[in-house]
Amino acid sequence: MAKSPFLEGNFAPVEREIAVDDLVVVGELPRELDGLFVRNGPNPQFAPLGRYHWLDGDGMLHAVRIEGGRASYRNRWIRTRGLDLERKRGRALWTGLLERRQFDNPEGSIKNTANTGLVFHGGRLLALHEQGEPYEIALPSLETLGVHTFGRRLRHPLTPHPKIDPVSKEMFAFGYSPVAKPHLQYSVFAADGALAHSTAIEIPIGVSMHDFAITERFAVFMNHPYTFDVRRWLRGEPIARFEPERGSYLGVLPRRGSGGDARWFAVAPCFVQHVVNAWEDGEQIVVDVVHSATHDPAADLEPGDAPPQPTRLWRWRIDPRDGSVREQQLDDQNAELPSVNSARVGRRARYAFASRFRTDVRLPLADGLLKYDFEDGCSSRLHSFGANRNGGEGVFVARPGARDEDDGWLLAFVHDEVEGESELLIADARDFGAPPVARVRLPQRVPYGFHGLWLSRADLEHRL
Numbered sequence: 276m277a278k279s280p281f282l283e284g285n286f287a288p289v290e291r292e293i294a295v296d297d298l299v300v301v302g303e304l305p306r307e308l309d310g311l312f313v314r315n316g317p318n319p320q321f322a323p324l325g326r327y328h329w330l331d332g333d334g335m336l337h338a339v340r341i342e343g344g345r346a347s348y349r350n351r352w353i354r355t356r357g358l359d360l361e362r363k364r365g366r367a368l369w370t371g372l373l374e375r376r377q378f379d380n381p382e383g384s385i386k387n388t389a390n391t392g393l394v395f396h397g398g399r400l401l402a403l404h405e406q407g408e409p410y411e412i413a414l415p416s417l418e419t420l421g422v423h424t425f426g427r428r429l430r431h432p433l434t435p436h437p438k439i440d441p442v443s444k445e446m447f448a449f450g451y452s453p454v455a456k457p458h459l460q461y462s463v464f465a466a467d468g469a470l471a472h473s474t475a476i477e478i479p480i481g482v483s484m485h486d487f488a489i490t491e492r493f494a495v496f497m498n499h500p501y502t503f504d505v506r507r508w509l510r511g512e513p514i515a516r517f518e519p520e521r522g523s524y525l526g527v528l529p530r531r532g533s534g535g536d537a538r539w540f541a542v543a544p545c546f547v548q549h550v551v552n553a554w555e556d557g558e559q560i561v562v563d564v565v566h567s568a569t570h571d572p573a574a575d576l577e578p579g580d581a582p583p584q585p586t587r588l589w590r591w592r593i594d595p596r597d598g599s600v601r602e603q604q605l606d607d608q609n610a611e612l613p614s615v616n617s618a619r620v621g622r623r624a625r626y627a628f629a630s631r632f633r634t635d636v637r638l639p640l641a642d643g644l645l646k647y648d649f650e651d652g653c654s655s656r657l658h659s660f661g662a663n664r665n666g667g668e669g670v671f672v673a674r675p676g677a678r679d680e681d682d683g684w685l686l687a688f689v690h691d692e693v694e695g696e697s698e699l700l701i702a703d704a705r706d707f708g709a710p711p712v713a714r715v716r717l718p719q720r721v722p723y724g725f726h727g728l729w730l731s732r733a734d735l736e737h738r739l
């Protein structure tokens with residue numbers, strides 16, 4: 276395989292699909308914890324054509340079923356159309372992000388690996404990729420059922436970060452197109468999963484847009500000047516470039532509005548990958564994100580060659596009455612992969628969670644989980660993974676019947692670089708600095724990856 280830091284160590288893919296019951300548990304699994312933790316991430320099956328980017332690999336799901344104090348593990352590749360074709364030919368057929376895109380590839384210029392996000396809505400588990408349609412995944416087998424097009428009504432790729440309203444259970448999502456118009460499209464899905472509303476939103480040029488926010492009345496989009504222009508490619512330059520002179524804008528649209536209803540608010544030029552949460556404070560709209568003042572495309576395109584750019588907890592307070600946005604850095608730690616209790620999405624939350632990423636290495640490795648308390652001066656607590664142990668996203672799971680917002684656990688895959696072994700960590704979200712409640716020893720290495728999800732027993736038993 277081509278040399279890449281993302282094909283080495285615990286970024287390297289695993290080769291086996293396995294299922295193992297009765298895993299060794301250090302500590303004690305809470306009896307109320309009954310469900311399935313699933314995480315998506317890249318796991319290339321074939322040697323890449325040219326240089327490899329972390330985002331290129333075929334999607335693989337790693338899942339731990341927890342029930343009655345016991346745990347079992349299963350991993351499965353996501354059988355995308357692209358992976359099936361490559362298996363038939365026995366080799367990679369698509370170049371990745373670091374190579375020139377194959378506009379002449381008869382199978383399409385982009386391989387939808389479904390490797391980035393996951394959402395469970397309308398009784399379906401969907402694996403998501405920024406540049407393609409979602410793939411439906413069977414439960415609990417994790418077998419791929421195929422592309423889900425919402426009855427052929429979905430007209431755009433689906434962001435890896437849809438938002439589900441905790442009360443109405445509607446899902447909100449967008450998709451962007453780097454080159455072709457419309458560059459931004461947005462859809463609303465009814466609680467049963469049916470596509471209910473779709474609209475195109477006009478923006479001047481294709482930009483990288485990974486996440487967005489909802490409040491009780493609005494959807495909030497982030498138009499940052501990390502732009503795509505095919506003419507750069509024709510000149511032999513990278514297609515993407517950070518152009519701070521174009522400015523950054525927040526677009527506020529009524530949830531069921533048409534694209535023309537969007538109102539844009541200028542903020543200082545920046546780049547934001549992930550949203551923490553958003554909420555309405557009277558007429559004002561508060562959006563919390565993890566923020567970087569600049570975005571160096573070289574860091575994005577040649578990971579490992581440039582130092583990581585820190586991202587910090589940041590608040591925008593939009594006042595639609597005078598068009599102003601107040602900006603405030605809330606913390607100085609390098610935080611990414613943020614979240615709140617899913618019952619607080621679009622509402623004011625007291626707590627936020629994130630992963631603390633290391634600044635002493637060039638690779639995206641988190642050394643612990645952060646818990647922010649907005650009502651305590653935005654103080655933070657750290658749950659450290661321990662020496663020589665790295666991980667990624669923490670997923671909050673509320674304790675059944677919980678009254679307090681932080682009553683539950685954070686689940687995350689952690690890898691011990693010395694032992695070469697992986698675990699599922701279960702940390703008490705209230706007693707955050709305490710040692711883990713339980714550590715589930717996994718029967719094979721779980722490579723570092725992207726986004727995860729918790730499915731409760733009720734979710735698993737959901738039938739349409």
Ligand SMILES: [Fe+2]
Nearest residue numbers: 435485549726
């Ligand atoms: Fe993401």
